[in-house]
Amino acid sequence: MNALVPLMYLVASVLFIVGLKVMSLPRTAVRGNLLGASGMILAILTTLFDRGVTGYVFIAMGLIAGTVIGTLMAKRVAMTSMPQMVGMLNGLGGGASVLVAFADLLNSTGHHLDTLIAIGLSGLIGAVTFWGSLVAYAKLEEWPQFKKPHSLPNQQLMNAGLVGLNCLFIAILAFSHNSTIQILCYLGIAISGSFLGVFLVNPIGGADMPVVISLMNSYSGIAGAATGFVIDNNALIIAGALVGASGIILTQIMCKAMNRSLSNVLFGVMAGGGTTGNVDEIYANVRSTSPDDIAMILDGAQRVVFVPGYGMAVAQAQHAVRELSKVLEARGAVVEYAIHPVAGRMPGHMNVLLAEADVSYDKLKEMDEINPTLDSVDVAIVIGANDVVNPSARTDPKSPIAGMPIIDVDKCRTVIVIKRSLSPGFAGIPNPLFAMPNTLMYYADGQQAVLDIVKAVKAL
């Protein structure tokens, strides 16, 4: 075998690793992505020049079709829909793994035992990733059938049964020497893996999608690595392992930000409200305000912090928020943004949404960074966020979100909450912050509210 081919794959793998490394700084990140992309081009070209490959016309057609579709998706997607896009891409990667493993099973006979096991795993993980990601996509798109978490009776028992069934199929696949039985087993793996993927993700609520997307990212990598074992290719193994590891780290970060274990997110149903007392009682002393009053308060403010949530992006208010922060900065105030790790719908989503609105990334402060300094903040403006600023996470041990790290806006001198109504957030629980003596509610649509405040501040 020509040593040049594996050598080129090694170079591609190194480009992936260096690319990810360079991507860890905002300044150099674009270059990192390009390094990764050039690694991919090198890997594809190497494969095409490999002497074992024939049928270039069809391959070229496939490559072009995929590139065109992918390019259109990348150009058209709105930044608010980034989680859906990444979810969909994860799923497609998983689907490709299922097909490649199947093709390898069909193409050659007399596989080794470890190759057969890898084929089985590749099919299983790929199918779980594909269908799990599609369900996550449907949930993020808020398709009515998928919006609420669905759980079948004995869901976990059924999932365990499916895992057992898959193990059985993989065992038969691995130890059978009859190609018909092997193919049937593989189809069994792909089908039961598909059910497993749907059953795993369907019971998970929309608020937990950041965890699901991260986990599916990890699975797509592991599926790729398994495919690498099928075709004995180190580039696939290395790239798959890298992505698998990165997905696990992001999953862990997301779970920590919600103070829940991974198994709790995957198998536990989040308890509804009701434990925190009467809603009317809690909201008895809520005070509302107007744009002119807010402008007066902002007039004397030295330090202003915005706390954006996904609601801000839904209201398309991020550009208005930046406009307001520019006006305030022109008046001499220091403006910052406090970003909760699960503020968006995937890790880092809020940062992207604000970057799109031209907010400089050095003004975006992480929760742990800004929390100790919040008592010196004059005005905190909470827009489209609810659960991540709910102080009962800190004070009420019986609350469903007890122990979840939150942004302690209640420590700021004045808190302005822009919200349509007092309706609860994802967790479905009342927020005592709204009734605190230093909190003012401004009931309005996010974008219009901020534009009105901008007008009022300018009129001062």
Place this chain on the structure above:
Amino acid sequence: MKSLIAVMALSIATLFGLVCMRVQAAQSDANREVSVSPSDASGISNAEGIPGAPVHPQTSSGPNRGLVLVASLTVFALSVFVGFEIIAKVPPTLHTPLMSGSNAISGITVVGAIIAAGYKETGFGSFFGMIAIVLAMINVAGGFLVTNRMLLMFKKR
């Protein structure tokens, strides 16, 4: 938790490697015995519909195959650690582009898809390989381009 996962993965991988090596060694022994009496072997394989000898024609005997597997597992284990080390240092600001970028990298399955589609005998295998090329290539092109689009927004500053 990270190290726990790593240790668990490593031990599972080691176990998997050991089992495969043992079974394959046993199989290759069996094959050697069978090949002593070729007429018997062919008789059995015809009766049960086994396509020829159960060993990959182009590869060598069991123990060697085991070494190949262990080498692959080594690469896998070390790459997982490299992944943990690199990704843990990425700031939260870049988590979304990191995810879409790494997602694009996982589209490396396109290599396997090309090999499957370009297999010398055209059939269902190459057909599925073809579809896999399209899926993986959407993943690759879409992933890298959308990452680039996002990162350019960060670079503007």
